[in-house]
Amino acid sequence: MISGGSRGLGFALVQHLLARGDNVATFSRSGSAVLDSLAAAHAGRLLAEKFDVTDSRAIGGFLGRIADRFGRIDHCVANAAVAHEGVLATTRDDEIDSMLAVNVRGAIIFVRECVRQMLAAPAGSDRSVTVVSSVVAENGSPGLSVYAATKAALEGFARSLARELGPRGIRVNAIAPGFLETDLSSTLPAEQRARIARRTALGRLGQPEDIVGAVDFLTGKAGGFSTGQVLKVDGGG
Ligand SMILES: NC(=O)c1ccc[n+]([C@@H]2O[C@H](COP(=O)([O-])OP(=O)(O)OC[C@H]3O[C@@H](n4cnc5c(N)ncnc54)[C@H](OP(=O)(O)O)[C@@H]3O)[C@@H](O)[C@H]2O)c1
Structure with missing residues (x-):
């Protein structure tokens, strides 16, 4: 189960998990032609x-349909997020509210609903929760202070939930990508992109496909002893 699978990283994850043989469920507010084709x-x-990920009733209804179709949820990836770039002094209330509502409240409600279903299903298979954070939670970035705050909140959430759910056999981790070339970062000025690429060891921004291997690890048998971790995938930023 992946939130926000219509484009960007979420879409790349949907493609990858289908290719590895998983059944996949995803949602977003508006969908996309590429997702329909897939x-x-x-x-x-x-x-x-x-x-909308902030609609807990809609998530609950979707989980019921997933249970009917696929039986249970093994892995949940909280990926959907929004970013409003700009210095704090000019950031509007509605921009702050929307980042907190989607990136923190929405992600937490989404994970809660998935975990409720995981806990109700018979244990046995490997189960995990992965939240998508960002390197800005740790590194900071001018113009992204509120967005960074939402991602730092998710990392704290993941660490505590890992301790809570470990005894039930559910692993919880965060993944922290560096800057990726997606719609979310499309408002970054060219100058700032060039600066980020220059200070990245690999000399470029990431693509969504650069991140899927790490999620594959965290949601697979190879990651079976990893929990409470924040895995940075940033090209050496
Ligand atoms: N791009 C970067 O540089 C970067 C760097 C580090 C971490 N990340 C993180 O990686 C994740 C994916 O980002 P991305 O770059 O792939 O973003 P993106 O291309 O903008 O895609 C975001 C996805 O989330 C969905 N979404 C947004 N708000 C939603 C809502 N309220 N309810 C349901 N779905 C919603 C979008 O679909 P709709 O708009 O149709 O709802 C879309 O499918 C995010 O958590 C982001 O913070 C991104």
Whole structure:
């Protein structure tokens, strides 16, 4: 189960997890043509719907349909997020509210609903929660202080939840990508992109495909003893 699978990193994850043989469920507010094509090509293995991650009733309803179709949830990835770039002094209330509502409240509600279903299902298979953070939570970045605060909140959430759910056999980790070339970062000025690329050891910004291997690890058998971790994937930023 992946939130925000219509584009960017979420879409790359949907593609990858389908290719590794998983059944996949995802949602976003508006969907996308590429996701529709993927659903048509993987009939019966990809469930995609449109709703807002802040709507807990909609998430609950979707989880019920996932249970009917696939039986249970093994892995949940809280990926959906929004970013409003700008110095704090000019950031509007509605921009702050939207980042907190989607990136923190929405992600927490999404994970809670998934975990409720995981706990209700018979244990046995490897189960995990992965929240998508960002390197800015630790490194900081001018113009992204509120966004960074939401990601730092998620990392704290993941560490505590890992301790809470470890005894139940559910692993909880965060992944912290560096800057990726997606819609979310499209408002970054060219000058700032060039500066980020220059100070990155690998000399470039990331692509969504650069991140899927780390999520593959955290949601797979190889990551079976990893929990409470924040895994940075940033090209050596
Ligand atoms: N891009 C970067 O530089 C970067 C760096 C580090 C971490 N990240 C993190 O990586 C994750 C994916 O980012 P991305 O770059 O792939 O972003 P993106 O291209 O903007 O995609 C975001 C996805 O989330 C969905 N979404 C946004 N708000 C939603 C809401 N209220 N309810 C349901 N779905 C919602 C979007 O679909 P709709 O708009 O249709 O709802 C879309 O599918 C995020 O957690 C982001 O913070 C990104």
